[in-house]
Amino acid sequence: MLEIRHETEGLVSKGVSACAGCGLEIVMRNVMEALDEDVIVVIPPGCSALFSGFGAETNLKIPGYQGNLENTAASASGIRTALDAKGNTHTTVLCFAGDGATADIGLQSVSGAFERQDRILYLCYDNEAYMNTGIQGSSSTPYMASTTTTPGGKKTGRKDLGQIAIAHNIPYVATAAVHNLPDLKRKVKKARQTQGPAFLHVYAPCPTGWRSAPEKTIEISRLAEQTGCWVLYEYVDGEVNVNSKINELKPVEKYLCLQGRFRHLGAEQREEFQRYVEKSHCETMRRLEFMSRR
Numbered sequence: 001m002l003e004i005r006h007e008t009e010g011l012v013s014k015g016v017s018a019c020a021g022c023g024l025e026i027v028m029r030n031v032m033e034a035l036d037e038d039v040i041v042v043i044p045p046g047c048s049a050l051f052s053g054f055g056a057e058t059n060l061k062i063p064g065y066q067g068n069l070e071n072t073a074a075s076a077s078g079i080r081t082a083l084d085a086k087g088n089t090h091t092t093v094l095c096f097a098g099d100g101a102t103a104d105i106g107l108q109s110v111s112g113a114f115e116r117q118d119r120i121l122y123l124c125y126d127n128e129a130y131m132n133t134g135i136q137g138s139s140s141t142p143y144m145a146s147t148t149t150t151p152g153g154k155k156t157g158r159k160d161l162g163q164i165a166i167a168h169n170i171p172y173v174a175t176a177a178v179h180n181l182p183d184l185k186r187k188v189k190k191a192r193q194t195q196g197p198a199f200l201h202v203y204a205p206c207p208t209g210w211r212s213a214p215e216k217t218i219e220i221s222r223l224a225e226q227t228g229c230w231v232l233y234e235y236v237d238g239e240v241n242v243n244s245k246i247n248e249l250k251p252v253e254k255y256l257c258l259q260g261r262f263r264h265l266g267a268e269q270r271e272e273f274q275r276y277v278e279k280s281h282c283e284t285m286r287r288l289e290f291m292s293r294r
């Protein structure tokens with residue numbers, strides 16, 4: 001039977017002005033389903049600011065604060081400290097930030113909060129570029145992807161945010177993706193219980209920036225895992241569990257041809273991309289294996 005959900009249900013209102021097929025919207029809705037109203041959210045500028053709203057209007061039915069690109073984690077640390085000073089240890093302080101806000105412009109503030117072991121839940125939805133301001137490349141844009149600042153394809157690979165977070169010796173780090181929502185929700189709930197900083201890095205395709213069809217968002221995300229472009233894992237108190245159980249990686253061609261941001265690649269470059277993905281997947285798995293032996 002069809003379930004009818006009313007506007008008043010849930011913590012995110014309907015009618016958000018995200019593009020059709022937006023991965024970030026799927027992440028936000030499912031994260032909020034995994035949480036409850038005992039949350040304060042900090043959202044920096046970026047497409048996720050569509051949810052904190054405009055002027056006096058908001059799409060989220062929880063208290064929120066829109067900070068700057070530089071200081072999402074620092075703002076959250078301040079809120080956590082104030083709550084703790086009032087004896088409130090139950091409210092979750094959630095950062096919901098893009099890759100530009102996390103890997104580039106706000107990295108110092110993320111690093112500071114992690115180094116201080118501040119109890120915040122930091123989620124980075126990764127659409128692999130500065131989408132809100134016109135698809136500029138970020139340090140999370142993958143190798144060879146075309147953006148408005150890398151029109152011929154990015155010449156370098158991406159920063160490994162998970163490894164950067166793990167290097168801060170925080171208790172919980174996990175990756176997730178929009179094609180596996182039960183896994184995302186489980187990780188959000190676990191991250192929330194963590195007695196210290198928790199970092200979630202979530203793969204969030206962006207049809208507008210990736211030049212992909214809106215209805216292919218989930219398929220692209222699934223292919224990212226199956227081809228080795230994205231690995232699902234969890235790092236809990238020094239133990240790593242790889243959630244991606246892939247016996248043999250699929251060729252990247254299907255993944256590439258669904259996205260216009262790779263359209264400029266000729267046959268030789270596609271082969272180079274394939275070799276690059278296999279090599280970096282292998283290195284990621286080796287690093288994760290090393291981490292779990294520590």
Ligand SMILES: Cc1ncc(C[n+]2csc(CCOP(=O)(O)OP(=O)(O)O)c2C)c(N)n1
Pocket residue numbers: 045046047048068069070097098099100101102105127129130131132133138
């Ligand atoms: C210090 C600073 N530089 C630039 C901007 C302009 N700006 C606003 S949103 C945004 C894009 C943020 O990208 P990301 O964090 O990846 O989020 P997305 O838009 O992709 O969702 C930029 C560059 C800003 N607000 N502050």
Ligand code: SF4
Pocket residue numbers: 017018019020021022023024025047127131132205206207208209
């Ligand atoms: S530009 Fe991309 S991330 Fe931003 S709202 Fe549109 S689809 Fe979502």
Ligand SMILES: [Mg+2]
Pocket residue numbers: 098099100126127128129130131138
């Ligand atoms: Mg982005």
